[in-house]
Amino acid sequence: MNSMIYKKKSPLLFFLLPAFLFLVVYLYYPFIQNIINSFQAISGLGTRATGLNQPWYANYVELWNDPSMRTAVKNTLLLVLCTLVFQVGTALVLALIVDRIKVGAKFFRTLYFFPIVISATALGLLFNLIFLYNGGMLNQLLQNLGWASANIDWKGEKHYFFTMLLPILWQYVGFYFVILVTGLNNISTDVYEAAELDGATGWKRVRYITLPLLRNVICTCLVLAVTGALKVFDLPWVMMGAGIPLDQSWLTGTYMYNQTFTRGNVDYGSAIAVVIVVLGVLLAQIANRVFKEKEY
Amino acid sequence: MKKTLALILVLAMCLTAFAGCQPTTSATTATEAPAATEAATEATAAPEAAMEPVTLTVVTSYGGDDGNRANYEAALAGYEAETGNTVLDASATSNEDWKAKVMTDFETGTEPDVLFYFNGNDSDAIVSAGKVVSLDEIRAVYPEYADNMKEEMLVASPVDGMVYSVPVNGYWESMFVNTKVLEAAGVAVPGADYTWDQFLSDCAKIKEAGFTPVAVSLQEVPHYWFEFTVYNNGSTADHLNVPASSSDETGMKWAAGLEDIKALYDAGYLPENTLTATDAETVQLIADGQAAFLIDGSWKVGFFQTNCADHLGDFALSYVPAKGDRQATDLIGGISMGYYITKKAWDDPAKREAAVKFVEYMTSDEQVSVFSVTAVTALKNGVIPADSLDSLQKSAIAMCAGATSVVGAVQDKLTSEQRGDLFANVKNIVTAKITAAEAIDSALAK
Incomplete structure (x- = not known):
């Protein structure tokens, strides 16, 4: 039976076709249409194009000169960097600690993974209350402890990036934590025992045994973190809305959404979407090359 | 056996993938501009299945934090109890996002049956595309439609000078x-x-x-x-x-x-x-x-x-x-919003009557009085005075x-x-x- 499948290739095509059609209809066609839209004049969401822009590449010129777009790209790249360092980094530290404890490992796995199952919108609303200016949890806490004399505007120019970043990092730490813990579990105890006999304990054990053997898993996490950070949208949108403060917190995703759905600048939003795709492909390629897995 | 099972799974996936693509009669007709002859024909044709309980989709700006949200919910319950119809309410607070969403729904053929929306420039696109029905067309079939309103206070569309919406309150x-x-x-x-x-x-x-x-x-x-x-x-x-x-x-x-x-x-x-x-x-x-x-x-x-x-x-x-x-x-x-009946609902024999009744119910003297205690209205008889007014209303x-x-x-x-x-x-x-x-x-x- 199995040999039949491998000899005749046509059944394979038959099984691949539905998924291919699905992608063509729901991904490639909209994607190509989006590229076309970016060159056209579309005055409102869902309305027909009235023709090509004058010149046809006008949106891309505007993108180049748009300070909010520059802010969005800068913030997105910064977010990618922070994700790599703090999200995967924190997950790694937590995984190494949990791997060493004998009691409660399962509890911590569930605990750290839990934020992922909560909707980003709900988390955004939750953190909005925490960072609220008047009567927010954090401001109340700081004032009650005597660490602040007045309300702090956590979404103001001084703190906005931290306010936006913290919930994003917090939400996905658990995701990488679970992947890394699974990777740690796959390292044979024999290796550790042999290392111990050779005198490798504590930090040496981590540095010379765990991290090298976990390299491929860490690389996978880093690639996922890069591509994941590029797609972050819902949480910052709920918390920072229209680039709060003063157009400084835009990410490429939130800026595209704002231009398309709030401002009705559909063709410009399409141009931003094209840039997001190009940026995504580029960064994913770089991440794949930099964090290439090794064969052992 | 495995082949049969695989075939069934593939077919099921295909059907699921393209289920949303199947055009419905109402969706197709909703994208077409109304022809005068069609309107005349429709005007004389009484809906056959009008009395069957139906489900209406309604979008309004009476969202969660609107001051009239509680009144709106009570009115929906009253309409459902009176007619046996069900209302699928997709209301939200009015802002630019909401307006964009409403417009997108119309453009993608997923517009509601009844819409409470702005009657100025904001509604030009849906009027121009013939996606909402004018009062003239509705009154050709339902002569008493919105007859409790002062004609001079019904706001005409900037597109063609015709009235499409029935106001509740200014x-x-x-x-x-x-x-x-x-x-x-x-x-x-x-x-x-x-x-x-x-x-x-x-x-x-x-x-x-x-x-x-x-x-x-x-x-x-x-x-x-x-x-x-x-x-x-x-x-x-x-x-x-x-x-x-x-x-x-x-x-x-x-x-x-x-x-x-x-x-x-x-x-x-x-x-x-x-x-x-x-x-x-x-x-x-x-x-x-x-x-x-x-x-x-x-x-x-x-x-x-x-x-x-x-x-x-x-x-x-x-x-x-x-x-x-x-x-x-x-x-x-001023009076900037009103209830529209969409062409999609009007062309659906099962929903036409329900949509008309819904708008009539929501714009009745009694309901308008509840919604407009302190606001301007277009009611011929004016607002029925509330039993008791609080200090802010006064x-x-x-x-x-x-x-x-x-x-x-x-x-x-x-x-x-x-x-x-x-x-x-x-x-x-x-x-x-x-x-x-x-x-x-x-x-x-x-």
Whole structure:
């Protein structure tokens, strides 16, 4: 039976076709249409194009000169960097600690993974209350402890990036934590025992045994973190809305959404979407090359 | 066996993938512009399956935080009990996102059966595309449709001069005050002769007393202040003029209005976090007795009734301070929204009757009276007086009674793209990142 499948290739095509059609209809066609839209004049969401822009590449010129777009790209790249360092980094530290404890490992796995199952919108609303200016949890806490004399505007120019970043990092730490813990579990105890006999304990054990053997898993996490950070949208949108403060917190995703759905600048939003795709492909390629897995 | 199972799974996947692509009769017809002959034919054809209970999809702006949300929910329940029909309500708070979503639904053929929406320029696209049904067409089949409304107050579409929507209540925009805060700051409740200079002087006193003078989120809703500061720099006669550029007469008037907002920001009369706070956060300031003044609309009365029931007496309606040719008693207002029946529902024999009944129910004298205790209506017989009015409602009625003129909002003359750009730039104007003239030109270029 199995040999039949491998000899005749046509059944394979038959099984691949539905998924291919699905992608063509729901991904490639909209994607190509989006590229076309970016060159056209579309005055409102869902309305027909009235023709090509004058010149046809006008949106891309505007993108180049748009300070909010520059802010969005800068913030997105910064977010990618922070994700790599703090999200995967924190997950790694937590995984190494949990791997060493004998009691409660399962509890911590569930605990750290839990934020992922909560909707980003709900988390955004939750953190909005925490960072609220008047009567927010954090401001109340700081004032009650005597660490602040007045309300702090956590979404103001001084703190906005931290306010936006913290919930994003917090939400996905658990995701990488679970992947890394699974990777740690796959390292044979024999290796550790042999290392111990050779005198490798504590930090040496981590540095010379765990991290090298976990390299491929860490690389996978880093690639996922890069591509994941590029797609972050819902949480910052709920918390920072229209680039709060003063157009400084835009990410490429939130800026595209704002231009398309709030401002009705559909063709410009399409141009931003094209840039997001190009940026995504580029960064994913770089991440794949930099964090290439090794064969052992 | 495995092949059969695999085949079934593949077919199921195909069917699932393309289920949403199947055109329905109503969706197809909804995309076509109405032909006069078709309308005439439809007008004489009574719906056969009209009496069967149906499910209506309805979209309104009576979202979660609307002052009339509770009334709306009660009205829906009343309609469902009376007709046996079911209403799938997809209402949300009116803002630019909501408007964009409504338009997208129409463009993608997923529009509701009944829509409560704006009747100015905002609805041009759906009227032009023939996606809503005119009162003339509905009355050809249902002659008594909206006959409780004053014809002259039904707002015609700018597209073709025909009426498409049936209003519930009009709106006014004016100034809410927290009387407790004013008292604590030693400031009198503003009267009908309130001037801009008095207002600035009062703001200084209020600030000195440790309160926030004006509750406004410039980041999210600078709309009301824009409207009145522009009005203050012009007159009722020219308020609805839209500039061609920042350098013409109207453009300079707009720029002066925006500069007035900047002056309030520079003087520290707005909330400290006005550039980062949401509208809900700043409104809460006046509700909590931390701010004195709030410009908002008639729909905000319900907010205070719901959220400040235990200290409703702390709030009153006053007039927005005036300067130039405008008197404080000159208000922004009008009838800007109404119920539309979509072509999709009208062409569906099962839903036509239900949609008509729904609009008739929601715009009946009884319902309009519930929704419009303090607002303008188009009812021929006027509003049925409420059994008892609370202090804020009485204050609102007194404020309306003192109005010397009512003019529409000039921002409704802008496209959503222009409006979005202009209001997004208010925060940049007050922080001197761009000038008011640059913001106006940027918006007009959209």
